Amino acid sequence: MLKDAYPYYLANEPIYANKDLAVTDKYSGEIATHVALADRKAIDQGIAGTVKAAAAMAAMAPYERQAVLDHCVMRFRERSEELAMALCIEAGKPIRDARGEVGRLVDTFRVAAEEAVRIDGEVLNLEISARAKGYRGFTKRVPIGPCSFISPFNFPLNLAAHKVAPAIAAGCPFVLKPASRTPIGALIIGEVLAETNLPKGAFSILPCHRDGADLFTEDERLKLLSFTGSPQVGWDLKARAGKKPVVLELGGNAACVVDEDADLEDAVERIVFGAFYQSGQSCIGVQRIYGHRAIYDKLKQKLVAKTRTLKMGDPRDEETFIGPVISEGEAQRLENWIQEGVERGGTLLCGGGRNGAMLEPTLLENVPAGCSIVDDEAFGPVAVLEAFDDFDRVLETVNASTFGLQAGIFTRDLYKAHRAWDLLEVGGVVIGDVPSWRVDNMPYGGVKDSGLGREGIRWAIRDMTEERLLVIRTPQ
Structure with missing residues (x-):
């Protein structure tokens, strides 16, 4: 069963600010629980927290990021039936499908743990002509920085996981806005993340109404926006996102x-x-x-x-x-x-x-x-x-x-x-x-009105990292 109330997570900490968001049992229509609703000030603080945490997140060794993800895998397995029942209630998802989604949540974090230690670079042969003799090139991938995630109601666990898990693997702090109709799964993910040693400010999970959500899109402190939802909303967000890269997983037919x-x-x-x-x-x-x-x-x-x-x-x-x-x-x-x-x-x-x-x-x-x-x-x-x-x-x-x-x-x-x-x-x-x-673990995404970019852990990590070049000259 669900708890009587759930907090939002601000800079890794649970905040029982209010009980303003009622979450219904989608089968009975009755109120099942209440969730703390973040206001504009909390969202601003969450973004500020990611900025402060960016350097510490980037400095985490790959094995340290992997350990965080491995802890999540263990805890999600331990709490699998609780997670499945939460899905069943908040999303109206048949219990067999709900258990299947919990399994995919575990898979997604498990694959991310494996990929966390595989974010490799490349050695470039720059000696393509006489003028480049003695030059060598190297590339590595570095975290893009604070990320903004907006996830939908239909897969409250797995589609949030496809943003959160690669962000941790890549070393990116993030703010997540879960769907207001199905926020519980994301908040349980937050509860498990709060058990880890992620740097303070590494994550905030903030259910909110749309009138306060523009910061998730427009704030220039955020360096990437990843949205899953309807085409109408997604393309509007892209138009308002400014200079930041945008990944859109939208509708289908x-x-x-x-x-x-x-x-x-x-x-x-x-x-x-x-x-x-x-x-x-x-x-x-x-x-x-x-x-x-x-x-x-x-x-x-x-x-x-x-x-x-x-x-x-x-x-x-x-x-x-x-x-x-x-x-x-x-x-x-x-x-x-x-x-x-x-x-x-x-x-x-x-x-x-x-x-x-x-x-x-x-x-x-x-x-x-x-x-x-x-x-x-x-x-x-x-x-x-x-x-x-x-x-x-x-x-x-x-x-x-x-x-x-x-x-x-x-x-x-x-x-x-x-x-x-x-x-x-x-x-x-x-x-x-x-x-x-x-x-x-496969590349997943669409073309035309179905979106931009690809999810799937390895591909999401590419979006959440940038390539940085090193050139070394050996004097001749």
């Missing part, structure tokens, strides 16, 4: 292509998982499904039958697969999008019903382009089906989206797999599985 040679039983199992796990609230959740006409009817029949077996209900129930979406307002939005798709010629194959924040897993067929459920990011348990005849044409259809995060291709044809990799305008192509698949 992920497509899955099932070719005529695919193993249908396997494809259906994976697609249903990819479309509906944690109620579809994933930017790489399967939203558009394209099946080759030769197998389309069988694919549709099997998808509908499998979708109808998914159990909805209390996310604490071990058998629940579909829990609530984050709010009743989001469920209403999706219900309206479904109705629009049907009114404009689409066919409702299953689902579509809503009770509060609970929305039935829904499949639609032949919804025309221009409908929100086809063109925009659903971020809920809804997917659309359509048949295709030509593989190259369907790749063009996938590319017609303004988003480009990941795509999944079920084919056994090596040449088609490579063609998809060559032609699809996405950050990642997954062959033989859904676009929803991600492991935490």
